[in-house]
Amino acid sequence: MNEETVRIGLVSVSDRASGGVYQDQGIPALADWLKAALTSPFELESRLIADDRPAIEAALTELVDQQRCDLVITTGGTGPARRDVTPEATLAVATKEMPGFGEQMRQISLHFVPTAILSRQVAVIRETADHAALIINLPGQPKSIRETLEGLKDADGKQLVGGIFAAVPYCIDLIGGPYIETDDAVCKVFRPKSAIRPKNA
Numbered sequence: 371m372n373e374e375t376v377r378i379g380l381v382s383v384s385d386r387a388s389g390g391v392y393q394d395q396g397i398p399a400l401a402d403w404l405k406a407a408l409t410s411p412f413e414l415e416s417r418l419i420a421d422d423r424p425a426i427e428a429a430l431t432e433l434v435d436q437q438r439c440d441l442v443i444t445t446g447g448t449g450p451a452r453r454d455v456t457p458e459a460t461l462a463v464a465t466k467e468m469p470g471f472g473e474q475m476r477q478i479s480l481h482f483v484p485t486a487i488l489s490r491q492v493a494v495i496r497e498t499a500d501h502a503a504l505i506i507n508l509p510g511q512p513k514s515i516r517e518t519l520e521g522l523k524d525a526d527g528k529q530l531v532g533g534i535f536a537a538v539p540y541c542i543d544l545i546g547g548p549y550i551e552t553d554d555a556v557c558k559v560f561r562p563k564s565a566i567r568p569k570n571a
Contacts, residue, residue, distance in 0.1 A: 374548045375411045376440050378404065379433035379503075383447035383456050384510070385421045394418050396445030399512035403519055407535065407556040410549070415439060421447050426459035434463075434496045434503040440547035441538065442503055446510035448491045456507050457492045464494030464505070468541070471506055474534050475518050479509065481531065482517065493534075495545060502545040504538065520557055529558070536560050 382396035397416050404412065415437050417429045426447070433439045447456030461467065471493030479486030491507035508515050521533030539550035540561045549567060552559050 375413055376408075376542070376548045376550050377413050377415065377438060379430075379437060379439035379442035380414055380416045381426070381429050381433070381442065381444040382416075382418045383421055383426055383444055384418070385453060387418060387446075389420065395512050396508075396510060396515065399515045400443055400445060400508070403516055403556075407519070407552050408550065409553055410551045412550075421453040421455060423455040423459045423462075426456055427462050430460065430463045430496070430505055434501070434505070435498055438501055439503050440542055442505040443508055444505070445508045445515060448489055448507050448509065450488050450490070454490070457490045460492050460494055460505055460507055463496050465497040466495040468493040468495060468504070470537075471534050474532070475508070478518055478521060478531055478533065479514060481522055482514075497545075502547070504541050504545065504547075506534070506538075527555075532560075533557060540565060 380397045380400050382394045386392055387394035401414060415433055419425045419429055430442060433442050444456055447454045472491045475491050476486050476489055493506040496503050496505055508518055519533050519535040521529055522531040523529055535557045536559055539559045542550055543565060
């Protein structure tokens with residue numbers, strides 16, 4: 371494995387999808403978006419689990435500590451219903467909270483639906499002795515997943531509201547992970563000038 375290959379964990383949290391009642395849409399939507407957006411090599415590790423806090427905590431811990439994922443993205447289980455416990459599980463395995471991601475996700479979603487104010491997505495860092503990963507909760511709907519990651523663009527493609535993924539690669543840099551590059555047409559990454567590597571470095 372190339373040492374610059376980024377390992378990404380995808381976790382879909384849904385009682386019904388994990389129970390086979392319907393087909394999971396979260397993981398395919400995330401995988402499709404990452405394939406379109408990332409130009410750096412990456413590997414995916416996927417988990418489909420029920421809305422169960424111990425199971426979510428176990429999956430997040432395993433993906434970071436054993437599978438050594440640099441980024442873990444969850445989808446689902448972030449509303450106010452009793453079974454929605456993804457944020458609690460995420461905070462339970464964290465060593466640092468990253469509140470800006472949740473703030474920006476709600477800001478984006480509020481452009482579409484007033485009920486975005488009910489979403490409770492969080493983002494955190496989980497650190498071990500020799501590794502760290504960024505864990506981000508995303509909404510459950512494929513359309514919302516894309517909007518949250520990419521942000522809002524006008525008809526000419528001009529960015530109106532920044533998506534959260536623009537900040538993810540630099541965050542991964544800062545916690546010691548691989549250097550991630552993207553297709554600017556999908557998602558333009560922001561890094562300070564001092565942190566940008568020459569294209570063919």
